[in-house]
Amino acid sequence: MRGIRTFCVAARHLSFRLAAEELFVSASAVSHQIKSLEQELQVPLFERNGRSISLTVAGELLFEEANHAVSRIDDAFQQLRGEYRHASLRVSVQPFLASELFVPRLNEFTALYPHIDIHIETSNEVSERHPVTADVSIRLFRTPPSGLAAERLFPLRLVPACSPGFRDSLNLVGWHLAKAVPMVVHSSRPNAWKMWSDNSGIRVPQTSNYIRLDSMTAVTRAAEQGLGAALVSLPMARSWFDSGRLVRLFDYELVTPDNYYFVCEKDQLQRPEVIALRDWVMQSFAVNR
Known part of the structure; x- marks a missing residue:
């Protein structure tokens, strides 16, 4: 089949060089495959006149029959690739x-x-x-x-969250925290709490107890475990609120530039x-x- 396909391409172009370019092989490889096919058939398929080639009568007969068959095989392969390939x-x-x-x-x-x-x-x-x-x-x-x-x-939205037990332990006075509380901080967003406070108008007391974590998964898990108040991302943490594992400390959401x-x-x-x-x-x- 390789020899037949190479022959059909060379016969279509009447050029070993152009056939080689289409098949991504060398011109000598094309010439070798066609010579092997001619030896197997024991009949010349091309007349070689210096740099030009032409089909012999046997070559014209083979091209007429083989080119149609190769085209049908190619069509079948393309159909199979389209239907079954992953x-x-x-x-x-x-x-x-x-x-x-x-x-x-x-x-x-x-x-x-x-x-x-x-x-x-x-x-x-x-x-x-x-x-x-x-x-x-x-x-x-x-x-x-x-x-x-x-x-x-x-956009990435951040909302203050904590465990239900942690919220129950806090001394909330109106819209403010009356005392310092542990804060869980994403290490890539060290100023997120300040941004949230500045935009919400809700004062967040200074605290000496920061827990810095390098992934939002870890930040959310720390809040769930009652380690402190955390700014968790929405909409990703929605299921945590729906299940009751987390509760909102305040409703205001910080819409970040990200x-x-x-x-x-x-x-x-x-x-x-x-x-x-x-x-x-x-x-x-x-x-x-």
């Missing part, structure tokens, strides 16, 4: 978004597109970057990343599987905008 997508999602929002709804996508394999990477949640190993990323950015295709999903974006290289937008994931993400998470 596309693959590598998706980088920051850990808390992955565990609380993306993965719990991923069965909806896989039900719609069972032929697309999803590989999720929960990489560094701090840095604003689109990992080079990912086809697609859903990550936080202060501004849309330059040079990439980026569609805004929703937004989650669906990001990929611009040429990736031509891939059907990327288009499918983008459309599903935009539709599924639009309610959080």
